[in-house]
Amino acid sequence: MSKIILTITQPEDQSFPNWRKGIVFNGKVEMPPELENTALYYRWYSSSFSGLSSDGKKVLFYSMHKEALTNIETPYRHTLGFGSHIITLAASDQPGESKKDLKKIKHGGVTGGAQGEHPCIIHILKAKIISPKEGSILPRSGFTLRAEAPVAWLNEHYRCLCYRWRLVPVGEPIDRPSFDSNKMAFAFFEEGQPRTVSYRFDPKLLKDAIGGYQLILIVTADRVSDADEESDTKSHEDRKMVILEMA
Structure with missing residues (x-):
């Protein structure tokens, strides 16, 4: 040949x-x-x-x-x-x-x-929040964030996807605490339709977090810097408005 x-x-x-x-x-x-x-x-x-x-x-x-x-x-x-x-x-x-x-x-x-x-x-890179839905009321006692996961999620030889969850207060009072999962890429994985990756939110991190928040999911690569998250191709994000309440 x-x-x-x-x-x-x-x-x-x-x-x-x-x-x-x-x-x-x-x-x-x-x-x-x-x-x-x-x-x-x-x-x-x-x-x-x-x-x-x-x-x-x-x-x-x-x-x-x-x-x-x-x-x-x-x-x-x-x-x-x-x-x-x-x-x-x-x-x-x-x-x-x-x-x-x-x-x-x-x-x-x-x-x-x-x-x-x-x-x-x-x-x-694609960010898609599966749950919670837009406008959901979430209890401070704890909740789970779920996002779409890739088909080949479990192949550790070449995958580099990283998930970052953020909660940012919207409206008054403006001094309420925010939250950043700090690129906890592979916190938890579930089989499902569609396949999802989940993150369990610990309410103890936000003692005074009550009211409207913007939930932001950023999907990037584990070797990408914070500055590169501004790139249209090196990161992708999805956003939902949620309400945190005492429970």
Whole structure:
């Protein structure tokens, strides 16, 4: 098998693509002279994506796109879900990706992945508060904050997501205490529909906290500084108004 050299030019390894606009995937290929007239087919893969049937029980295809791409230098745009993704780019002389197609491959190449010389791991940051709901009345005796969690939450080899909860007083009196969980990234994890990550709030931290508060969830990376939380791609936040009462 002749060596085909692939390079991922977009996205960059350990980057934080803007998921709102879709992620741009782009690459380039170096072909040996003896394969100049050989047609190649390209596929992009994510560790957290596969094409499922309508009932979600059967995998119909594994790459991000059902049909193979024929020009890797033409940007491909795709929306990926919340979390950390291992990205792989593969090329071969076969258009399909079934077991039968794989056995027919004579020439091909691959790059990216989690390890090796050219890894490609990206992080999609998304903050979504599941509970409490907007306007909820929360007892000072204690409550649990829940947020959407990524599918691959438990993979410690490459995930870097960090959760930060804040409570900021709204309205009078303005000198009421605020609260910051200080990036307690992995406080607690639950299985559920949807998958959630939870944080148990200790009311003893806010002895005089009564009335209207803004609940803020900031999702960022464990290596990102406070200054980087202002970045649109290196952090994402969700906000809810809640009321704390004595109970």
